[in-house]
Amino acid sequence: MAKKRKKNTKPLAQRRGSNGQVIQKVDNPHDKRFKELFSNKKSFLSLLRDCIKDDWVNSVDEKSLKKSEKSFILQDFSELEADIVYEASLDGRKVIFYILQELQSFVDYRMPYRLLLYIVEILRDFYNHSDVDERDNKGFKFPVVFPIVFYSGSDRWTVPLNLNQMFDGYERFNSHVLNFNYMLVDANGFEEKQLKAFSSKLLAAVLLMEKSQNDLEFYDNIRKSLSDVKGFDFEEKRIFNLFINIMDIAYGKNRSQEIQNMITSLAKEDIEALVI
Secondary structure (H helix, E strand, O other): OOOOOOOOOOOOOOOOOOOEEEEOOHHHHHHHHHHHHHHHHHHHHHHHHHHHOOOHHHHHHEEEEEOOOOOOOOOOOOOOEEEEEEEEOOEEEEEEEEEEEEOHHHOOOOHHHHHHHHHHHHHHHHHOOOOOHHHHHOOOOOEEEEEEEEEEOOOOOOOOOOOHHHHOOOHHHHHHHOOOOOOOOOOOOOOEEEEEEEOOHHHHHHHHOOOOOOOHHHHHHHHHHHHHHHOOOOHHHHHHHOOOHHHHHOOOOOHHHHHHHHHHHHHHHHHHHHHH
């Protein structure tokens, strides 16, 4: 009789990753700030167009882009990740973009498996909400689900980008093994020059802040983004301020007022320059 696998009953804060380090429970505010960021249509489009270099990206119908209120996160992983779902039309066909936001500070090698579970849930949801007669037809098609993992941890991402590598001896079976590739967006993997070219200045400013290793770098990166921050619309300013406030809460800082003073000071310099 096969032995039952012992369940890991340790609280999340006591569990260890593959490198032996204790897994820290992630505060919910981090979940909220990135959810807010990618709930902004401009930021999501920038994520697609500036981070994914495939030709099809330019064919996404911007007007059809719609954020879904659904979440497919399973209870087992609710402390480790958050998700955002967008639907869009691509050459008249429906596409579902699934962004999984990795909230852990370490690299989790189960990622392809976790994505598989979510993709199946998305397809199940689509099937259950389709017309009963239509889904029985030969021509019934599922929409493409495009998985994106957004990672902002400090460790290098070394997880395979395809599912088949999770199967022992998959090479022998060629294309007969279940497989898909996911798109990895590493928040710390962009050079400053690349961020400057982003169509969403909000996304660029936030990713630049995320690269800061200490307070000195943080303020320096804020200064580099100030001219863009001044041009933010109301919604972008709200999300930018939310990021600052949450970072203050998470790290026990009080930088919101100082940054506001920096923006005010820059505005005064602009007015003085115009007067001269």
